[in-house]
Amino acid sequence: MTDTAVTSPIPSRDAFTESGAVSVETITHVHQWNEELFTLRMTRPASFRFRSGEFVMIGLPKEDGKPLLRAYSVASPSYDEELEFLSIIVQDGPLTSRLQHIKVGDPVYLGKKPTGTLVTDALLPGKRLFMLSTGTGLAPFMSLVRDPDVYEMYEEVIVVHSVRRVVDLAYRELLESKLEGDPLLEDDQRERMIYVPTVTREDFRNQGRIQTLIEDGRLFEQSKGPKRFDSETDRVMLCGSMAMIKDHAADLEARGFEEGANNKPGSFVIERAFVG
Incomplete structure (x- = not known):
């Protein structure tokens, strides 16, 4: 297992635009469990609250600048100052094929409304x-x-x-x-x-x-x-x-x-x- 900051050409923060449904957060840590499995940590807005077991949308911009979002369960405890997510790499996956190349300091979309039934x-x-x-x-x-x-x-x-x-x-x-x-x-x-x-x-x-x-x-x-x-x-x-x-x-x-x-x-x- 290795802790890495993976390099990849993804858009700078200037390419992200705020909307009513998402905020723009920053990747703080990337942990590679193996060649197919990794964990992302990102900043957490002060207003973000969730129940343990819930999921939220995270993502990156598509070529047209609109958000490409997918549902991810929050893996971090509710008291953590950051948010953590566990992801598998799908090489032809629209989002995970790009998330696998994200690095510390990169911006990422975070949905504002966590929900779910695993509570x-x-x-x-x-x-x-x-x-x-x-x-x-x-x-x-x-x-x-x-x-x-x-x-x-x-x-x-x-x-x-x-x-x-x-x-x-x-x-x-x-x-x-x-x-x-x-x-x-x-x-x-x-x-x-x-x-x-x-x-x-x-x-x-x-x-x-x-x-x-x-x-x-x-x-x-x-x-x-x-x-x-x-x-x-x-x-x-x-x-x-x-x-x-x-x-x-x-x-x-x-x-x-x-x-x-x-x-x-x-x-x-x-x-x-x-x-x-």
């Missing part, structure tokens, strides 16, 4: 909160897992991250340390955070897809609770590929879970904006 407001009270993610779906959970309020609601917070390769395990060291150095979490809260990484294409201490870990019980090994899902007391958040969300949502519903929303809390939630 605790969309869940009923419970004892355990499971965050099931694949790939960059980990991003909103990195915000939630560092939110002290989450630990006031749940006895255990279990972060599950499934990837193809070991090098795809973004934030692994931080999560394995149980968020060591976090300025707001108490020691007992950090101890109640459980990290379950799993890799599908390489040797690792956990191998297999999340569904396999559910079925053979490995998902629950570190928990003090039941060694299976309990729809009465467990709450689940899903974020990842559309196929992953569809499969796990169906599995949860078969186990008696009901999907929640901001206006009707339930026992599991997905980000509807990302899956339609």
Whole structure:
């Protein structure tokens, strides 16, 4: 893993224009996890507020000068003075093919209205909160897992991250340390955070897809609770590929879970904006 300032000819700040929907922020840090995965940090407007788990639009200008915006979950905690986003590189992607070349000091568009359903407001009270993610779906959970309020609601917070390769395990060291150095979490809260990484294409201490870990019980090994899902007391958040969300949502519903929303809390939630 390397921390880099990547060079690329993108428009100067003069090419950006303010609008009612976006502000212009500045890239403060670029972290390359591997050749396909990177993190961006940017300045945060004093007026920008969000709930842990929400997403916002970020982007760059198109050739005609208009914003090219895409939805990104905020990965930084709500108390952070900056905003952080986790992105995969899609070589033919209109935005990510350019974002991968952004460097410290470059301007970037930030939407002014964060929103989303991967929030605790969309869940009923419970004892355990499971965050099931694949790939960059980990991003909103990195915000939630560092939110002290989450630990006031749940006895255990279990972060599950499934990837193809070991090098795809973004934030692994931080999560394995149980968020060591976090300025707001108490020691007992950090101890109640459980990290379950799993890799599908390489040797690792956990191998297999999340569904396999559910079925053979490995998902629950570190928990003090039941060694299976309990729809009465467990709450689940899903974020990842559309196929992953569809499969796990169906599995949860078969186990008696009901999907929640901001206006009707339930026992599991997905980000509807990302899956339609």
